[in-house]
Amino acid sequence: MLLVVFHVIPMNTKDALKSFLPVLTGNYWYVSAYIGMYILVPYMNLVIEHLNKKDFQKLLSTLFVMFSLLPYMKNITVITNNNSVINLVYIYFIGGYLRKYNDDFSKDKIKYYILSFIGSLVLMLASIIVIDFIKPNHWFAFLTTSSPLEAIAGISLFLIVKNTTISYNEIINKIAASTFAVYLIHCQAIFFPILWNKIVRADQWQSIPYTVGYELLVACVIYCSATLIDFIRIYILKTYLKFKVRFVG
Template identity: 35%
Template sequence: MPRFVFPQIIPEFLVFRQSLVETIFFASSGYLNWFVTAYIIMYILSPFLNILILRLSRKQFQMLLVIFLMLSLSLTVFHNPSVGTTGDDSVWLIIVYFFGAYVRLFKEDLENISSTVYLRIFFGCMMFLIFSTFGLFYIQSKFGLDAGNNLYKRLLSGFSPVQLIAAFCLFLVFIRAKPFVNRRINKIASTMFAVYLIHDNGLVSEWLWNRVILGSRFQNSWFVLMYAVVAAVIIFVICSLIDIIRQFLLSGVEKRVVEKIASFKVFKEVD
């Protein structure tokens, strides 16, 4: 091997090894993105969260959800980091987990309200987000407020109570929907998380977007929207095919691993 190759290979290997260690210990500069890291942490904590959830009375659970909403509102309005979540971390996923657990345990409390009402709340939240965004942007521009505060982005943040309520209502609408089964759709749906993992991680994302896609070339062109759609479809198809092949080759191994993990008593579901 030529000598000039080693100065390139060795630094790359050291960077890879460092990033791999950072990934294992959930460092922000590792290969996993925020959602995967936060989801793994939430999953590890879920058995202990379930113990708390199962011991809460209906009244206590409702009060806890109200407290979560108030904290979310406080963080959105006052942007106080002491509240403990940025909307893209395990703390926020745990809060969402509690909302889902309430639906699982006390579904009858929510069945008295029609899906139409939930849809109205959802679209009301969406309209509120749209108009408040433009309104706050106008106020910030008109009165020369500090642009660094990004007031118009507050309600669009990941920890926004408006987004949480909207997502909760939409979830309640879909769990009531008539079951629909289609093998092709289910097969494609089974690859969605893999599509996310494959194209949006530290190993691939920078190379993909900045060297292959390079959408900035068309940012001032009418072609940009068409290019974005075509690029997204191509990425989706390629990543889906990769995962379908993975499923075909490793489905047996994956099934045994999942069954082994599920057999642990500590990972029981919320009944």
């Protein structure tokens, strides 16, 4: 908002609507999808509660095929956009299964979760090299939200963390608390094109040999910068509240 006020970046009516009505305009797809999923939670819980283990596995297998395999087959459009409430419903059912059958994912199997996670990452990196050689413009094919490798890696990482004892860390908790703010800042409708097209210039770096390294660097810089902005916001808010209590009452 300050960038707009001081005429650093322009703002049109469309961007203004996206900024002030993000859910209705679909600006923050994750927030919009999450709200939609939240509405469906009571009904999904009923499904999770009443499905037996075998039928639950069939459901997850079907969803896996629809979300993670069919998108790679031509002329099949069962799922056209994974960045939606449907994708979160899929993830919710996975989480529901892991919770319902928690004993099946015990700590003594953690080595398999680690191998699965590392294996998925290796295959994703290998896919970049192979696909870049075959179809240079599609090197990211297995790095999308519909990637089966990404699904396996995500589930494996969750199971690793689930079975790992992590002590309380104040610094980590403070940084983690700003994660949602990082998402809101770097996906803000007005700032988004400025960030990716003029600052990061993502399109110019897609074909370079060290794309992955550059992307990791950009992600770290954006996360740290946005977190710092949120820390400043929190400090200003706390200072204002202290001032209000002290002088206003």
